[in-house]
Amino acid sequence: QKEVEQDPGPLSVPEGAIVSLNCTYSNSAFQYFMWYRQYSRKGPELLMYTYSSGNKEDGRFTAQVDKSSKYISLFIRDSQPSDSATYLCAMMIQGAQKLVFGQGTRLTINP
Amino acid sequence: EAGVAQSPRYKIIEKRQSVAFWCNPISGHATLYWYQQILGQGPKLLIQFQNNGVVDDSQLPKDRFSAERLKGVDSTLKIQPAKLEDSAVYLCASSTRTSGRYEQYFGPGTRLTVT
Numbered sequence: 001q002k003e004v005e006q007d008p009g010p011l012s013v014p015e016g017a018i019v020s021l022n023c024t025y026s027n028s029a030f031q032y033f034m035w036y037r038q039y040s041r042k043g044p045e046l047l048m049y050t051y052s053s054g055n056k057e058d059g060r061f062t063a064q065v066d067k068s069s070k071y072i073s074l075f076i077r078d079s080q081p082s083d084s085a086t087y088l089c090a091m092m093i094q095g096a097q098k099l100v101f102g103q104g105t106r107l108t109i110n111p
Numbered sequence: 112e113a114g115v116a117q118s119p120r121y122k123i124i125e126k127r128q129s130v131a132f133w134c135n136p137i138s139g140h141a142t143l144y145w146y147q148q149i150l151g152q153g154p155k156l157l158i159q160f161q162n163n164g165v166v167d168d169s170q171l172p173k174d175r176f177s178a179e180r181l182k183g184v185d186s187t188l189k190i191q192p193a194k195l196e197d198s199a200v201y202l203c204a205s206s207t208r209t210s211g212r213y214e215q216y217f218g219p220g221t222r223l224t225v226t
Contacts, residue, residue: 008151043115043202043217044154088153098144098167099215101153 003027006089006102015111019076023089023102026070031094033065035074038086038104047087048074079109113137115218117203123224129191132221136184136205142166143180144215145188146202154202160186190223198225 006023013019021035031052036044048063050056050072056063062075072091076083089102116135124130136143141162146154157176158168162183171178175194180186190197200220 004153006153041219041222043204043219045217046214049214090153098156098159099154101155103151104153 001026003100004089004091004102007105008103010106010108012108012110013079015079015081015109017079017109019079019083019107019109021074021076021087021089021105021107023072024070025072025091027091027093027100028067028070029093030091030100032092033063033072034090034092034099035061035063036088036090036101038088040085044088081109081111084108115203115205115216117201117218117221119221120219121222121224123226124193126195126225127192129189130193130223131187131189132201132203132223134186134188134203134218136186136203137216140205140207140216141183142206143186144204144206145178145186146204146217148200148202148220150199157188193223193225195225198223 004025034049035047037047038044050063050065053065053067060077064073086104086106088104090099092099118133143160145157147157148154157171158178159166160180163180176190178188200222202217202220204215204217206215
């Protein structure tokens, strides 16, 4: 079993739709939860991070962490064609040295 | 602020040949990472440096992969000899202690094809 599971998609939605991306994990020691966005032929860039449980909002993006269910989500409101990318969840144990990434979900927003 | 630089951007080699990748992190970033990203998968950490010392190389195939970070700045990753399964994008990332290790800045990657 992988430490972090993420549905690879692909996911295709119309412009303006609400998008929900999710990851599950097995290691209860994870404390930091991140979402990275990766455009084609580019390196990943940090989109949002959350420490422990709870919600965090940044513009059209909302990150949620439910540690009791070992489940994290990223919501994108009013999706735009420029949001088309691969979204990677990543997690880290507090005090540890490395990120563990999910497989990534490829998202396409259709105009 | 300049980002993480990597070269070359693309490389095609035959199996059993050797190849080297170069990375220049963001100025002042003490921590440097090399990741391997196989098509359709998330990045996998190969090696992490803190200044010029190795922090974690537990997933580096040491029989064929080597990496160094001289003077705590630039880094090179080498594969010798290459196998078909080494075809992937090799990403370099850097971070600072003050920003926390969760905030890693990635370069554009080197796309390696082994034929």
